[in-house]
Amino acid sequence: MTRLPNHPPLPGQDSPTRVEMTENDFRHRGFMDFSVMRLRHERFAGGMTPMIERDVCYRSYAVAIVLYDPKADLLVMVEQFRVGAFAAGVNPWMLEFVAGMVKPGENAADVAVREAQEEAGCVPYNVRLIYSMLPSPGGCTEIVEIFAGLVDSTGIGGIHGVEEEVEDIRVHLVPAERAIALMDENRVPSGFTLLGLSWFARHREALRR
Template sequence: MTSPFQFNASDVHVERRETVFQGFFRLDKLWLTHARFDGREMPVFTRELFIRGDATCVLPYDPVRDEVVLLEQFRLGALGREQSPWLLELVAGMNEAGEPPEDVAQREGQEEAGLSFHKLDRICDYLVSPGGTTEMVHLYCGLVSTESAGGLFGVEHEHEDIRAHVFSADEAIGMIRDGRINNAAAIIALQWLELNRPKLRHEAGQ
């Protein structure tokens, strides 16, 4: 049986590339070919690629109170579906060039929720939708105190309007099960929390 990952980036040949849109985001069109599993080469084909930088997302968690902070804000991509386009999400922000994800986490924690994380546990790095975009998410659980958390936040000139909510961990995890939370970063982070809560609470003396 053949092992996976027999190919790498050198097995892809980009014949031509052009930027077809440049606005808040960028869209490129590529003409490319690549190796095939049967030993042939794929004929040249075209794809559009959404160019978006990496992002960092953080689930704020208080292991003493067993509570999380989730942010409610409008998301254009959810408009037109049979749900509210105001979603419950994690603290999140785009990484600047050369900026460590941990620095992004602390900056966005302050801007979006008024929180400072005293510890960041790395959950994973994942490609958001690699069939069409370059974005990678660096995902963390950030340990905080939720005692005075909650309220209205956001950077006004960036058109951010954010309400920070405090939920019990059980309630937040339950919102995955009933579909009220349906964005990938929050689902992954809360499922990780469900698996790791006992360890985090034990380390906090609970």
């Protein structure tokens, strides 16, 4: 089951639809699963490609949430260690929006609210879905649903996280103008956070009203 709409890239445009997979050989199973897939697919000009081999990373669904206090004009953001950034040679302590994994059978919006409580100590209201996205569609199955919610930031701060998950999360109250400036200065490398900030910059005034 997918959480993304299956529609062509442009409205009213037809795209190829045929894919033939002959093998999906799982080489590793763990927090993320990895397989080597052999397939061929339909070409734009007709006919099929030769058989191709691709590595695929299988990762669970995730959520993120843009937490905004319209009265104080502050975004609630978190800072934590990210092993992927460390492996890439990037500063692994990253400024992000609250995020978390969705377990089978869970409602994504409920998970976003729960993660806001666990990671930032706040309870958002007027929560709504703003985007569904694939962070790395060239080789990873992960789908992230990005939500937005309003909060009262009074008293929010400190260090949070679930001890059993070895979470060490510091909460920041970031003025809206500063957060947008950080994005424009190329200082927010987290993909879902960039996408959420881009949406927020366009909708900030409407949220304040």
